[in-house]
Amino acid sequence: MSDKLKNLVHSLKAYGKIAIAFSGGVDSAFLAAVAKDTCGSSVAITVKSAFQSGQEAYNAVCMAEAIGIRHVVVQADVLGNSRIVKNTSERCYFCKKMIFSLLTDRADELGLKTIVHGANVDDLADYRPGLRAAREMGVIAPLLDAGLTKNEIRDLSRRAGLKTWNMDAQSCLATRIPYGDTITLEKLEMVENGERVLGALGFSGARVRFHGAVARIELKSQAVGQGLEMNKISEEKLRQTVVESFKKIGFKYICLDLEGYVMGSMNRSLGDSFLK
Numbered sequence: 001m002s003d004k005l006k007n008l009v010h011s012l013k014a015y016g017k018i019a020i021a022f023s024g025g026v027d028s029a030f031l032a033a034v035a036k037d038t039c040g041s042s043v044a045i046t047v048k049s050a051f052q053s054g055q056e057a058y059n060a061v062c063m064a065e066a067i068g069i070r071h072v073v074v075q076a077d078v079l080g081n082s083r084i085v086k087n088t089s090e091r092c093y094f095c096k097k098m099i100f101s102l103l104t105d106r107a108d109e110l111g112l113k114t115i116v117h118g119a120n121v122d123d124l125a126d127y128r129p130g131l132r133a134a135r136e137m138g139v140i141a142p143l144l145d146a147g148l149t150k151n152e153i154r155d156l157s158r159r160a161g162l163k164t165w166n167m168d169a170q171s172c173l174a175t176r177i178p179y180g181d182t183i184t185l186e187k188l189e190m191v192e193n194g195e196r197v198l199g200a201l202g203f204s205g206a207r208v209r210f211h212g213a214v215a216r217i218e219l220k221s222q223a224v225g226q227g228l229e230m231n232k233i234s235e236e237k238l239r240q241t242v243v244e245s246f247k248k249i250g251f252k253y254i255c256l257d258l259e260g261y262v263m264g265s266m267n268r269s270l271g272d273s274f275l276k
Contacts, residue, residue, distance in 0.1 A: 005156060008146040009038050015114040018042045019107035021099070021139070022071070023052075024060030026150070027118030029067065029164040030157045031143060035116075036069045044069045045106055047099045049076040050185055051172035053192050055199075063164060072110070074102050078174075085183045089129070089270050091174060096130035100137040116140045122150040126264045168205035169263065177210045179269055190215075190249050197245045201238065207261055213252040217242075218261040 012018070012035055020035055022028045022044035035042045044067075046060045064071035076098055078084050083094040100115070107115050117134055119141040124131075134141065143153060150169075157165035174183055176191045187210050194208035194215055209216040219233065233239060233256060246254045259265075 002152075002156075004146045004148050004152065005034075008034060008142055008148065011142050011145060012038045012116075015039065015116070015140070015142075017112055018114045018116050019103060019110065019112040020044045020069075021103055021115065021117040022046050022060060022064065023056065023118075023170060024063035024164070025056075025118070025170040026157060026164050026167050027120055027143060027153055029063050029162055030153050030160070031116065031118045032064070032069050033067050033157075033160060033162055036067055042069065043107075043110055043112060044071045045103050046071065046073045047076045047102055048073050049078040049099075050188055051078055051095070051174045053173060053195070055196070056170055066163070072106060074106050076102055079183070079185060084174075087174070087177060087179055087181055087183050089127075089179055091179070091183075093129035093133050095172075095174070096133035097137065100133060100139050103139070104137065114140065116142050119144045120148050120150055120153060127267045127270060171263075175264070175266060176208060178266060181210070181212075186250075190251065193249045194246055194251070197242065197249075201241065203233070205261060207265075209257070209266065215246050215249075215251040215254050216257050217255065218257045218259075218265065220261045 016039060018035055018039050020028060020032050020042060022032055023046065028044075032042075032044045044064050046057070048057055061071065078095055078098065081094065081098060084091055084098070103115055107113070115138070117139050119128075119131055119134070120143045123144070131141075154165050173188045173191050177183055177187055191208045191210050195206055198206035198208070198217065198219070203219050205220050207218040209218060233242060243254050
């Protein structure tokens, strides 16, 4: 067992029963699996909202079942919060405050005093106001505290037999909409439907960035599992399928970002001071 994993196990044992902010992604699934083996009757809590795709919500249920941990789902009305839908640079902060507040209330009902989430060392390299919200709410980041990076978590997940080890990174649908552009259910659904189309065509981990009538598609340089390189989408039949599908969704212009998928690309508009 690596020193970092030992430190993680030691800290989780010290917390005892915990509530885990659970999305079913790489980080929270690994954290939940380790917690189940070390913390007794811990509970995975998923906060479901309009910012979460239907597929991600389904994956969370399936992953909790696979791990064998108790799973609770709480609903969050993010679109009913004006500070969130205004979509300022603090959107993630206000959203996480709501989520962690709901988690805290549910954890209290379950008799769980410690709440943890799956932030890791790599998260410090991007603009993540949600981390500030977590600190203010007393939500602990055991993976981060243990010094674990995303790649290390993937490797440990693979060794543990977790199918999430090579899962694409997840992020809420609100990150596809530029700061300052009011978030609506219609915009979120257009993004989700567009990404569903790309996923069905074999482009794993694709992002559809919403720019009004324009859909800016970000693809990984090579789609995992299918061997589809980014320029594959330029093939006539595939390109036409994407164009027709996206126009049915409601987009008028469909563009391919030549830079490909970049985590947190929308944060560039905030300037360098936010990303330090």
